[in-house]
Amino acid sequence: MKARITFALCSLPEMALNRDMAMLSVQNKLEILADAAKYDASCASSGAKRAGNSKGVGHTDGMGICHSYTPDGRCVSLLKILLTNYCTYDCVFCVNRVSSDIRRARFSPQEVVGLTLDFYKRNYIEGLFLSSGIIQSPDYTMEQLIEVAKTLRSVHHFGGYIHLKTIAGCDERLVQEAGRWADRLSVNIELPSQSDLVQLAPEKKAVVIEGTMGQIRAKKDAAEDEGKALRSAPKFAPAGQSTQMVVGATETTDRQIILRASTLYGGYKLRRIYYTGFSPYPEADARLPLKATPLMREHRLYQADWLMRFYGFSAEEITTESAPQLSLDEDPKTTWAKAHPEFYPVDVNAAPREALLRVPGIGHRNVERILRIRTYHRMSMEDLRKLHVRVKSVAGYVVAADHLPTAPAAGAMPTAQMELFAASSALSGQV
Amino acid sequence: MRRVEVAPTFEAWREVAREALKDGYRPEEINLADATVPVSGLLTLQAEDEPQGAMVARPHVPKEFLERARSVAAHREARRWNLLYRVLWRLQSERRLLRMELDADVAEFGRLEQQVRRDLHKMHAFVRFRRIVDEDGEQFVAWHEPDHRIVPLAAPFFAERFAVMRWAILTPDECVSWRPETKELIFGPGVPRETAPQADELEGLWRSYYGAIFNPARVNPKAMRAEMPVRYWKNLPELTQLPNLMQKAESRVQSMMIRQSRQPTAAPFVPEEHTLTVLREALPRCEGCDLFRHATQVVPGAGAAHAALMLVGEQPGDQEDLQGEPFIGPAGAILRRAMEELGIDAEQVYVTNAVKHFKFVSRGKFRLHQNPKMSEISACRPWLLAEIDAVKPSVILCLGASAAKSLLGGTFALMKQRGEPQESTHARHVYATVHPSAVLRGADEEGRAQLYAYLKADLATAWAQVLKCE
Structure with missing residues (x-):
């Protein structure tokens, strides 16, 4: 395929280049690879505590800090980038899919390490959120992501926050290693149902995605058990795992989404599920809606999510079989209250x-x-x-x-x- | 009423408060004034009465109060010293006072504390260091303007986080610096803004990142201002380009929508009735992508209307383009040879291509074949799907990567998965193999023989499946 050939030619520029030249090229890559990462909603930098150390910069106090806010009102907490936006997958809803004619770029692990440290030292960020298109194979891609985290932690003694996207279906050994260096791991469920995936993400399978989520949960449980016995036992992804799903790209109802979310929270002990309303992007596939999902729908889903996690609501009672969509005009708690005057x-x-x-x-x-x-x-x-x-x-x-x-x-x-x-x-x- | 001036530190207030409690001053008998606020002469002339309250030699000071009072003391509100004294005085007889959230003093105490903590959080977030190099090496220096006098409260956070760096934070009222060798926070008086460095080489990269990371389709400046009040903006390097970004956001969304609506697809040209005759008739009118502009003619599939085996190639070549028939050039010859050797009955086969127009570049007298882009393959897919629906083959064999990607998805790895049955909804059995033209392009005799053997073996597998189905 064309993409693969281009990729092979795109070998990594040497850092020894004239500094200005290198800066220019890192700048271009940053623009492309941050732009490509912006559809990932997660920005949290909370949930892990790590004291500062005497060898390198960085600590996390468990709270999470937003260092800036962008014009879409979202928090800038982590340097959120893709290692590369080359991808061999062809997920219809994704801007980076192989059939999309977008500009492509690839960072070397060393470049990402350098950017993270440079940004961190100036107090721009809490840490790194690194994701990637699938290159060569899930295992190869995961190895590249781990390389970045490992270098930051073991060479530079970086104590800031690291969130690694975990590539579904990668070798279990790599999941283990990723959890060793990262504070948080996430595997994207992508779309609410298996039939959505068949429609829009032909290479992704819910069983594979959930398989990797299950591995993360099992390894975290095991590490916590060991931690109880021995305090110095190595931690595994102390800030837990999260996931993200795109809503509004298919006909799946809010009820199906909420029920799915509830199963995921229970089954894999997720800290958070992020819902991203589908929004149009350059070179999108003609099968997708032209208009963005209303922001309010995404907002209502978060409210429903909150009702499950903090308000003692069960997934089934937030919507009903006969009215499976959340109201855009009122919050789901009010809807429930009106239906239950007793x-x-x-x-x-x-x-x-x-x-x-x-x-x-x-x-x-x-x-x-x-x-x-x-x-x-x-x-x-x-x-x-x-x-x-x-x-x-x-x-x-x-x-x-x-x-x-x-x-x-x-x-x-x-x-x-x-x-x-x-x-x-x-x-x-x-x- | 007695009046005492309190310097703007928690320690100064504690001294004054301890003395006042010891002397028995009730809150209404003493005014703990902010020393930083200029006063008119009249106030200082007030008479001093003897304190009427009970004298407290060993005051009750809960740890929680002490910690929270430290935050409140940093507030710029001049009344804070009196408020703190009133709460402390009441705590002597009302031990659970701090739990009484609805009490006016406790609510005010909580409100000031909250405002200081928010300011503290914003300082942790919005300090921007700039790197300078002096005789002692590199140093990171920031200019920040907090709402309250929080530098001593904020400094330990930076000391822990940047313990290995030499850094300083300058503000109009107070400054703090840190040296990794001594591991000590050094506080000093405020300085003017010009003392701080004016730029950093990394800020260009940081601005690029900021400009690229937001979604222009979801601009929400209200939410942005709520979390990052405008007064902070002047010291945040990423915000210098904000008006420009906002302006561009709208046009970016517009152009995205236009481009998306122009995504090439043949779908509008494909008739609803999927029979080969209808499809053949409609094909020449297709302008689903740009390839029709340069090709001589469209090349539809050919073969038995209800063939059991469908072969899908990539696109027509030079000869096919001129004659309007698929697989009649050199690659077609290779394919026919393999079929003959295997005894495959051409009457039971339908051949077509993933892309129906020839794509090429002109080089002098020659027209050189060019691989179709994925967007062109996707654009043409509706034709292929309609053909499959019309013929309903029980077995499909994709010839080459383009056809395989069209039907089996973008990750399909041809050389790894060729000859193996693929999971697909397009037909009961779907296989992929090398394209016959790959055989022609083999590096040497041996390579060509190997590729031909692959083609033949996979054809044989597919044909065996056809015979099994019958």
Whole structure:
């Protein structure tokens, strides 16, 4: 194939070149390979703690930091690039697929190491998020990614955050080694269902992707067991694993997506699932929609995801068989509340945590505060207002010291309160 | 009321507060004023009354209060010293005061603390070091303008993270520097902005990265400003090009949409009825990609209408282009020879190509064959799929990589997987082998013989499958 031949010719430029020349070429590559990586939504740099060391730069304190924000409102936390955007796969939804006539480039592992350190020392980034197109084979590609992480850690004693994309189907030995150097590993599930994959990513198979996820989980579990017995035991991907799926490129419903997400969280102990609304890109395949998936759909999916992880909702109850799509006009908690008037009102001074969590307009942080405060004080609506609860939105759902709901719960207005979580989390880079 | 000026450090306040508690000053009897705020002369003339409260020699100071008060002390709000004293004084009798989140003093205490912590977080995030080289080697120096007096609070983070680097952070009120040899934070007074270095060679790369990493289809400046308030922008090198980026974002999206809608495809030219006669009639009108412009004519497939075996090549060659028939040139001759040797009945075979027009470059009198691009193969795929649907062969044999990639996907590795049954929805049995023209291009006699043997062996496998199916 043409792509493969070009690739063979594109041998790596020597670093010994005139510095200006080298800078220019690294700059071009950076533009191409950052541009190609921008469709990966993950930007988190949290979840791992590593103290500074006396030999190299870098530490992580578990919080994650956004060093900048781009005009699309997203956090810049890691140097997020592809090692190369050459790819032998032909996934229809992906800008880097082999049949796409885009500009191609390839970094040498050494160039990525240099960029990461240079950026890190100037406090531009928390670390590196390295992914790649599939070149030669999954194993070869994975070896290249590992080479970068290994050099950063063992040669430069780099203590910053490293997130490595794990190539589905690579040798188990490579998964093990990747987890040794990286804080986080991720395998992209790509599309919500196997039939979506057959349609749009012919070379990718859900069983292979999940096989690699399973290996990561097993190795992490094993490392944690060893860590309990012996504190100095080597860690495996301390910030865990995440995944990403593109939504809106196929007809798959929100219900299918949420159920799938729930299975993935349970089966592989994922820290996060990122949902990326399909957006058009240069040279896209004619089978894809021309217009971007509404941002609101992506936002609603994150809200549904939050309901499962922090609000005690099960995947099945967020949507129904008869209405399998999330509403774009109201958040999923409000939708559920309207469908279950029998559940309300909830007494803020007496109800258990699980019930408070189901009040539209009260977030999980405020639930914790309410639980603390009511031990010494009977809470009124004014008290809720002081906690920045939107009193208008919750009025139909709660009983407080000075308040009984008058209007039926179903009449409550849609609330914007929920948006605080998903939006700020997507921006803050925290898990 | 007694008035005491407090210098802008937590330690200064602690001294004053300890004395005041010891003397028994109730919060309303003492004013802990911010020494950095100029006062009018009148205030200093107020009479000093004797303190009325109980004297506290050994104050109760919970660790949590001490830690949080350290943050509040960094706030620029002048009232913070009085607030801190009031909370400390109340803590002496209300031990659980800090749990009372709805209490006005505690809420204010929490609010100031929150604002300082946010500022601290932003300082950790937005400090931008610039590398300079002086007589002592390289040093990384940053200019930053925090909202509050947080340099001492922020410095340990940088000390841990950049322990091996010589660095300094300069601000209008305070400065801090670090030397890896001594591992000590050295604090000093503020300096003017001009003291800091004005550029760094890496900033060009950093701007390129910033410009490339966002998705122009999803511009959301409100979200951006919420997280990165405009007042920080002037010290962030990546934001110098922002107006330019925003302007370009819209046109980038426009051109993307236009280009995507122009992605070549034959789909609109392929009739709904998939019979060979209908397809043959429609083919000459195809303008699905640009190849039709230079080719002499389109070359449809040929052979039995319901052949059991379909052979798919790459594209027509020079001869095929001139005569409008597939596999009549030198490659076709090789293919026929192999079929004859294997006794394959040509009546039961349909031959066609993945791409239906000849692609070439002119070199003097010759027209040199050129590989079709993947986008051209994809553009032509609807024709191939329609042909398969019309003929419904039980076995398909792809000749060469282009045909294989068209039907089996971009990762198909021909030399590794040739001759093996492939999983596919296009027919019950799908195989791939080398293209007959590859045999002609073999490096030497031996190579050509080897390639011919591959072609023949795989043809034999496919044909055996046909016979089995019958």
